[in-house]
Amino acid sequence: MPQKMITIPDFSLSPRIDKTGIEERADRITKRSIKKETKVNGLKLVLNMIDLTTLEGKDTEGKVKQMCYKAAHLMDTYPELPTVAAVCVYPSMVAIAKKMVEGTGINVASVATAFPSGQSALKVKLADTRYAVSEGADEVDMVISRGKFLEGEYNFVFDEIAQVKEACGNARLKVILETGELITFDKVRRASDIAMYAGADFIKTSTGKIAPAATLPVTLVMLEAIRDFYYKTGKMIGMKPAGGISKSKLALHYLVMVNEILGEEWMNNHWFRFGASSLANDVLMQLMKEKTGVYQGKDYFAID
């Protein structure tokens, strides 16, 4: 059986999305009531899907080291908790993070390509990517050129992603669409298609620097794009909503959505991630509540 050729579609013909319908479906997802063992299992899975993130101008070696320790030791007094999936840092912090998480199974993800705006020359973006990978990044989170996309220069956006993918080597590539700057669901769908056909391993909603960041409706649009791409090509693509997800209940709604749109093969951290910095502690708080029956104050959970 010869390998199926993936033909590149005309992205201006990407399926149209009905906003009202998307919002209603997303709202119906939130009506699922997640209780008891389903809740506990879901919460542990959420922890295991987190890309624990620090992306600040004021990031230092000390800050990154402490966050990396927390990534592997979410709550040592709670038996058999998973670790997070990855830590996500700027390229300059990759080597430090890599050393800190060695042997834990936690990946190091690095943003690149002139994150968060992407307003730089391609050669700079490629150099940025190569630098992150050479420092040891297992995963690269790139941003698309939203300006070019909005100008209708879809080939430019496509080629850029394809070249960054090449520069990644073995590192998995997450492509950030920055949906808060694309505004309409039609455009989110089109950008998702471009990213997947250009070689993305993951598509990701947001940098966390623009509001609105991830929402359930926008994630639904992207999950449906992943499903269509899977049926067309047989290739699985991962999904990462990022920014604005800080509560357990909301995170569980995301899991219900993945489970109902893509099914159980996506229900692990190889195919689904949360980009979040404060979600982990809310999940821990809920897990302790399920275990002990009472809520504990936030000072009983270490911030990093």
Place this chain on the structure above:
Amino acid sequence: MAKRNNTLKLKFDNARKLAPAPESRSSATIDARYNLFIDGKFTPPASKKYFATTNPATDEKLSEVADANAADVDKAVKAARNAYNKYWKKMPGKERGKYIYRIARMVQERARELAVVETLDGGKPIRESRDFDVPTAANHFFYYAGWADKLPYAFPDRKPTPLGVAAQIIPWNFPLLMASWKIAPALATGNTVVLKPAETTPLTALLLAKIIQEADLPPGVVNIITGAGATGAAMVNHPDVNKIAFTGSTDVGKIIQRAIAGTGKKATLELGGKAANIIFDDAPIDQAVEGVVNGIFFNQGHVCCAGSRLYVQESVMKEVMRKLKDRLETLIVGDPMDKNTDIGAINSKQQYDQINKYIKIGLNEGAEMFQSSCSLPKKGLFIPPTVFTNVAQSSRITQEEIFGPVLTVQTFRTDDEVIEKANNSPYGLSSGVWTDKGSKIFNLTTKLRSGVVWANTFNKFDPTSPFGGYKESGYGREGGLHGLAPYVSLEKFEE
């Protein structure tokens, strides 16, 4: 290496395996026995007879209700006539409006109790009674409360006057909601009411009677009596009734139509349906598929305007069917009281047999059947979501109203073809159009012979929007400004 396309299949078994999340029954108290609500009081029936009402999900008996005979109907109509002459027709619209607002607020305040009882008595999922039936019922009272003192604006240059006593007979699929659709406009226009809920689902109407009692409406303005077909016939044939409002089957609608011929009684009949839901190739397919699910599997398909005939443009048939099957695999069928249940219990044994009869007919006609692989509860009346392909206009399952979770799917090639097929039905209650193109929507809305045409959505109900049918789906409109007209006679102002 990419897998071959035709072997690709997403797995959804786990999406249905959620820990139980039952709604508590504690918010609702159901009396062991209910009497007739006549003249502001709960009174035992002259018939001295009662019948049981059960939970279709468990066969458990919930309560027993009075079986009103002709003498009881006469008592209720007399109470309504007396209240009409003594209080209601003389009361200024502004004052009537206050009472209706009060009912609306009390329905909201007791929303949880009403939702729980609706689900226990009828079998519909608690998610629907909580999020749709009860809030929409309250909205109808709020909306028509607002019209009570503004009737001259509804009918410019005319003097709207009430008709008198309205006999209202409602079905079992949306018991509380249908009661509010009927009672609210009648009260707003100054009529008094005798209402009979369906014999399998009387409880929420009786709770509404308690609310009306507590709201301190003048006695006899609203009377709620229970019983089966004979009670309904006595209401229709009572000589002192001025107006019949009926929602139910086309067969009974025809009987009513014959019974009132020549009597001068006015009527609105909201009867059966076999709605066409049309997906064009330029539609947002995922949202259209969701609309198909909402169209036919909402309330177990016990919806007169259910989108039971799906028409898909041939070029997108494969994609639509794959997405529809994937979506059906994620639907949870089971205990209606569980907050995660999507499809609850079939309302009665009679309806259960009726649906299964049609499934058998479909199979005998050579149609290809798909049912979701979900498991069903061992006890109670449940049918999995069912889709038939390989059917034609000439198949009985595409012609006759099944009133259950059964969808037929046909393909079409051109706009003209689908318009012709959609209209090729004795019914004409509702239809749906899915396309990204606005001009196509307007082309179809002008040509589809149905009272409601939904565009890029389905089964949306709003108090401000009129609802009603063509042909065997009945006549008259409920809801909106149009819903006032069947309850008034319009006289010209004298110059």
